[in-house]
Amino acid sequence: MSALLHEIRLFFIALQFFSRCPIPSWVGFEPQWLQQCARHFPAVGLCVGAFAGLVLWAALWVWPPAVAVGLSMAASIWMTGGFHEDGWADSCDGLGGSVSRARALEIMKDSRIGSYGALGLILMLGLKASALFSLAESDPGLAVLVTLFAHAASRAAPVWLMHSLPYAGDADHAKAKPLATQANGLTLAVAFGWVAATATLLLSLQSQLLPSLLLALLVAAGLTLYMQGWLDRRLGGYTGDNLGATQQVVELGLLLSFLALLNVF
Template sequence: MTILPVASSKPADDGAVARATWALPVAGLLVGLAGALVYKIASRCGLTANLAALLALATTALITGALHEDGLADTADGLGGGRTRARKLEIMRDSRIGTYGTCALILSFGLRWSALATIANPWAVTLALCAAHAGARAGVPAFMSLVPPARPDGLSASAGSPPGRSVAIAFALGTLVLALALGPGKALAGLILLSLAGLLLARLAIRQIGGQTGDILGAFEQLGEILILLVAAALLGGH
């Protein structure tokens, strides 16, 4: 889930990626901490909350190789621009970005940036970023398990379906981080919003392209980040 180099003694075998999805919230926590560190340094250097928030977002996008942002843009272009299932899938594989994808990225960065700038306090921003990145990834294994792949090839199909143990561990880890960062009440609100967003996206993906793809998973993660940061802004803003 990041571009950070990780030593491996052997290639991943069939199903290894699916089994490892339990660790997605852990990867998200590390990404969130990296963004929070940059925010803290920027604040210490006298930069405004607006500029610090932009630098934090740039850091998280850099560490992940903008993987999830790319998925969001491709999903918006494909589901919004294609008329047939085949055409939608073709658009989603096209490396070029269209109007729908551009608008989706502007909204994603704009909402996340505004939420972080509203929170402002570096410690509160750290809690919000950790909650958003861990929580948004916690539901990805369940989404992969419940929604079938839209095509027999591609990133999602090759990864396979996560086993129940990986789904449960990821959900538990994400819930734990959310509860510790935001408190039980706001964590529950975040989980409910994330679940509703997942259900709506799953229904849309199944109706339009027959299931999920790697791009759909990226879009789901982005929706999760946005919703959790908005919940955090409502809770932590001005504190």
């Protein structure tokens, strides 16, 4: 029972860290929990995806798909405070040009957004909106389920990076210091377990999604490994911004994968 209670506490710590959601006062806090809670990142994504999916489903009853998708994306960004989008923009600024490793790390620490970051955000949000719009227009129920799955599964990718790569910046001065500590095998296994549970839920609701799901998981794995290799070559590791960027890339890849098979069949 104490082990289960500890995991529940870790989930709430992760939820508090990556969203605006309030958590119960009985949860408490210990500094080491911030690193341990990484195992529940996909569970936080499940909550964010459920909220965004609910907004999408409700909005589709009142407004056309374009408006419903905009409201759904706004809801997810509001819930997370744009945490991952900020990491994507900073990573685009730092790694978009041909600057040295030291200069790239310096740029990513700057709170101001540059041209690469602005262009990256426009393209990322535009592509996600386009993919969700096409899904919602073709099959509203599928769009809701894919929103749920994409948010959950994409958050396992940063956990993989935390397990596979060292931290590239100054860990003592990291903006998100808990993310500067390497994730162990148990953390990775639990994170993947959340993805498997979400995939099982998806198939229980629509079993015909198995081919799309398999393709999406392959694409997600490929994009995660690509980001790992690129960050290793470019920085020799990852930063907190790079984790957010990877989540965004994998989320977009998942959306596009489901849409690709929907268009083919």
